[in-house]
Amino acid sequence: MTFAFDITHRDPNSYARLGRLTTPHGTIETPNFIFCGTKASVKGLSPQQMRDARSDIILSNTYHLMLSPGPDLIAEMGGLHKFMGWDGPMFTDSGGFQIFSLGYGSVADEIKGRGQRHRKKTILQISEEGAAFQSYLDGKKFFLTPEGSIDIQRKLGADLIVQLDECTPFHVDREYTAKSMEMSMRWGDRSLAEWKRKDDGKQRMYGIVQGGVYEDLRRISCEWTRDRDFFATAVGGSLGSHKEQMYEVVAMCSAHIHPDRPVHLLGIGSFIDIFTNVRAGMDTFDCVSPTRIARHGWALVKGAPKERMNLRNAQYMKDQDPVDSSCECYCCRHHSRGYIHHLFRTGESLGMTLLSIHNVATMNRLMREVRAAIGANRLDEAQKEWVV
Amino acid sequence: MTFAFDITHRDPNSYARLGRLTTPHGTIETPNFIFCGTKASVKGLSPQQMRDARSDIILSNTYHLMLSPGPDLIAEMGGLHKFMGWDGPMFTDSGGFQIFSLGYGSVADEIKGRGQRHRKKTILQISEEGAAFQSYLDGKKFFLTPEGSIDIQRKLGADLIVQLDECTPFHVDREYTAKSMEMSMRWGDRSLAEWKRKDDGKQRMYGIVQGGVYEDLRRISCEWTRDRDFFATAVGGSLGSHKEQMYEVVAMCSAHIHPDRPVHLLGIGSFIDIFTNVRAGMDTFDCVSPTRIARHGWALVKGAPKERMNLRNAQYMKDQDPVDSSCECYCCRHHSRGYIHHLFRTGESLGMTLLSIHNVATMNRLMREVRAAIGANRLDEAQKEWVV
Numbered sequence: 001m002t003f004a005f006d007i008t009h010r011d012p013n014s015y016a017r018l019g020r021l022t023t024p025h026g027t028i029e030t031p032n033f034i035f036c037g038t039k040a041s042v043k044g045l046s047p048q049q050m051r052d053a054r055s056d057i058i059l060s061n062t063y064h065l066m067l068s069p070g071p072d073l074i075a076e077m078g079g080l081h082k083f084m085g086w087d088g089p090m091f092t093d094s095g096g097f098q099i100f101s102l103g104y105g106s107v108a109d110e111i112k113g114r115g116q117r118h119r120k121k122t123i124l125q126i127s128e129e130g131a132a133f134q135s136y137l138d139g140k141k142f143f144l145t146p147e148g149s150i151d152i153q154r155k156l157g158a159d160l161i162v163q164l165d166e167c168t169p170f171h172v173d174r175e176y177t178a179k180s181m182e183m184s185m186r187w188g189d190r191s192l193a194e195w196k197r198k199d200d201g202k203q204r205m206y207g208i209v210q211g212g213v214y215e216d217l218r219r220i221s222c223e224w225t226r227d228r229d230f231f232a233t234a235v236g237g238s239l240g241s242h243k244e245q246m247y248e249v250v251a252m253c254s255a256h257i258h259p260d261r262p263v264h265l266l267g268i269g270s271f272i273d274i275f276t277n278v279r280a281g282m283d284t285f286d287c288v289s290p291t292r293i294a295r296h297g298w299a300l301v302k303g304a305p306k307e308r309m310n311l312r313n314a315q316y317m318k319d320q321d322p323v324d325s326s327c328e329c330y331c332c333r334h335h336s337r338g339y340i341h342h343l344f345r346t347g348e349s350l351g352m353t354l355l356s357i358h359n360v361a362t363m364n365r366l367m368r369e370v371r372a373a374i375g376a377n378r379l380d381e382a383q384k385e386w387v388v
Numbered sequence: 389m390t391f392a393f394d395i396t397h398r399d400p401n402s403y404a405r406l407g408r409l410t411t412p413h414g415t416i417e418t419p420n421f422i423f424c425g426t427k428a429s430v431k432g433l434s435p436q437q438m439r440d441a442r443s444d445i446i447l448s449n450t451y452h453l454m455l456s457p458g459p460d461l462i463a464e465m466g467g468l469h470k471f472m473g474w475d476g477p478m479f480t481d482s483g484g485f486q487i488f489s490l491g492y493g494s495v496a497d498e499i500k501g502r503g504q505r506h507r508k509k510t511i512l513q514i515s516e517e518g519a520a521f522q523s524y525l526d527g528k529k530f531f532l533t534p535e536g537s538i539d540i541q542r543k544l545g546a547d548l549i550v551q552l553d554e555c556t557p558f559h560v561d562r563e564y565t566a567k568s569m570e571m572s573m574r575w576g577d578r579s580l581a582e583w584k585r586k587d588d589g590k591q592r593m594y595g596i597v598q599g600g601v602y603e604d605l606r607r608i609s610c611e612w613t614r615d616r617d618f619f620a621t622a623v624g625g626s627l628g629s630h631k632e633q634m635y636e637v638v639a640m641c642s643a644h645i646h647p648d649r650p651v652h653l654l655g656i657g658s659f660i661d662i663f664t665n666v667r668a669g670m671d672t673f674d675c676v677s678p679t680r681i682a683r684h685g686w687a688l689v690k691g692a693p694k695e696r697m698n699l700r701n702a703q704y705m706k707d708q709d710p711v712d713s714s715c716e717c718y719c720c721r722h723h724s725r726g727y728i729h730h731l732f733r734t735g736e737s738l739g740m741t742l743l744s745i746h747n748v749a750t751m752n753r754l755m756r757e758v759r760a761a762i763g764a765n766r767l768d769e770a771q772k773e774w775v776v
Contacts, residue, residue, distance in 0.1 A: 040727075041736040048718065069705070069730045076706055077726050085722040317457065318464060330436065334473040338465050339428075342457045348429040349737060 015281030023159035063098035071155035079157030163191035204231035222256030294355035329361030403669030411547035451486035459543035467545030551579035565600035592619035610644030682743035717749030
């Protein structure tokens with residue numbers, strides 16, 4: 001069996017469930033967290049360090065890899081798994097999110113820190129056929145169609161791939177959102193047809209739920225994905241302007257998505273967001289934040305105010321305790337808060353590496369404890385331990 | 389036995405020898421290479437990665453740690469070993485090299501890359517008592533005496549420490565060099581007296597050979613170190629303006645330094661330099677270059693032209709071979725030249741980390757093969773394998 005999703009337990013009080021998601025590169029337990037290796041590298045960490053931090057699955061971004069080094073080169077090098085030295089399950093997105101989030105002039109988290117703070121809009125035209133945009137690297141023009149996205153993802157060779165969609169911005173009205181959702185459905189059908197045409201048994205596809213913040217549209221989109229031959233479902237698009245609205249929008253989907261397929265929630269990753277959305281039936285999550293905030297000195301800490309602490313703060317200068325004394329990661333077993341503080345203060349990159357290790361390990365520990373809590377019917381208690 | 393140096397074999401054709409240098413934190417085989425963890429961190433690598441690359445010993449710079457976070461803080465945190473999580477043998481320098489090399493307006497390698505390319509001279513006054521200088525970080529004034537350097541190094545707690553000396557610049561004349569050497573001798577006596585006064589059995593001291601490029605001065609300086617109660621000898625100061633002169637200057641010392649003590653050559657680290665200076669009786673070496681050049685895309689490669697290759701070069705874009713197919717480091721076992729090229733091209737810091745691992749592993753492999761060659765009386769053959 002190369003692909004499967006087995007739900008082994010369902011929470012009687014919510015949509016939360018335990019599952020086993022099998023791919024040709026291994027089986028992961030769900031709920032689980034997918035770490036972002038945007039440009040075929042989880043920033044600052046080797047695959048070995050990711051494994052040591054007990055990571056199960058990573059993703060790479062089709063948009064970035066399409067621009068550099070290009071899908072043909074990665075195919076020639078034996079595919080993304082071999083190219084980046086990760087032998088476990090892997091996920092790629094469609095490229096759509098970055099095209100549209102950059103294209104509309106907002107700044108995608110993943111691309112922050114490349115120097116230019118204010119980017120010009122890079123999207124040139126969106127049509128039924130696909131999206132024309134310019135590379136943020138060198139201005140080169142690209143045209144991405146649903147078929148093209150699937151072709152690129154096939155060359156990259158991740159286990160789990162995603163249909164192309166238009167990632168609707170938040171500020172558009174209901175009418176635009178509905179039209180955009182409908183085009184995403186047609187793009188989904190084309191993505192699925194292209195995948196089927198070349199299916200070699202090595203990849204499975206997620207359909208994406210769009211519909212913005214509108215309950216009726218979300219329902220239509222859920223039912224559309226449910227009634228197609230997708231292997232899995234991803235909840236995407238605009239999830240609203242604040243956490244409470246995001247929770248509402250995700251909850252709109254719970255009853256209408258396919259109940260037996262894996263469900264991924266795109267781009268969400270705080271402790272509280274994971275507890276809340278696991279209850280809405282979400283099985284996997286991804287977010288750049290664990291490694292991104294690490295590079296700015298933030299450690300994710302179970303039970304800490306706002307879920308985190310900043311090691312750059314002078315209060316940690318002489319602190320001999322580990323970042324989190326309940327954590328068993330490499331950083332917490334070997335280094336003190338005072339040392340991490342010193343590394344950030346003196347600009348030593350090892351500080352970013354050590355906190356990245358800690359944050360990755362913490363997300364993996366969170367997911368293990370979430371799974372244990374679902375199995376023991378004590379999700380509320382676990383949430384109180386993690387989120388204060 | 390907490391400290392010892394046992395010479396187990398002497399090369400019949402040169403001053404090369406095999407030894408075992410024992411410290412309270414372990415025994416290392418010599419000849420060996422000491423990696424620079426300038427600010428209590430080998431740039432980009434965790435202690436575990438250093439160990440995985442088979443490193444035996446590291447050093448930290450008193451100058452940098454004196455400025456930040458300060459010796460008292462490190463002492464309070466349990467000393468440098470505990471602070472940085474390195475449990476093996478460790479070396480600290482006296483602080484002199486950076487004070488003087490920065491002070492005279494040259495740019496110390498270790499501080500490159502902190503933004504400011506052209507620094508103002510930071511040395512304020514050199515007197516018999518010591519050296520007054522300003523911090524390059526914040527302009528704060530410091531006064532370092534021989535006693536002060538030993539006191540700081542005692543607080544840092546490395547196994548192997550060094551007397552304070554004046555690091556004579558290259559451009560001064562013989563008269564200045566002689567006067568400077570004589571002051572360094574007096575500073576050495578003061579360093580030794582201060583160390584003896586507080587000797588707790590946990591540290592041993594290197595005396596430093598000065599004398600510039602002048603054979604008679606080098607001989608005087610060697611004999612001075614030989615006739616003092618130093619545990620070991622370090623060859624320092626100006627070694628000339630080019631490699632051949634450096635080799636000559638080091639060779640001037642071979643017959644006159646204490647024949648039974650460990651000898652460290654300060655700041656030297658290319659393959660050819662190591663082969664040449666091992667023959668002059670040098671037992672240990674240090675240099676920032678293995679990790680520094682890694683951050684610029686250079687891999688050290690056995691038998692490569694100029695000892696290295698630059699992975700940023702476009703010729704490696706589709707290269708599926710490891711950096712060095714004869715190398716067994718983590719980088720070479722898991723990653724291709726093409727992937728490393730991609731990481732540098734896209735600005736992913738993992739590229740610097742992986743090449744740093746490779747370069748550290750390569751220096752350790754070089755030293756293992758140098759030791760084996762000395763034992764087998766085939767140093768010339770080994771040199772031909774490494775240096776083309």
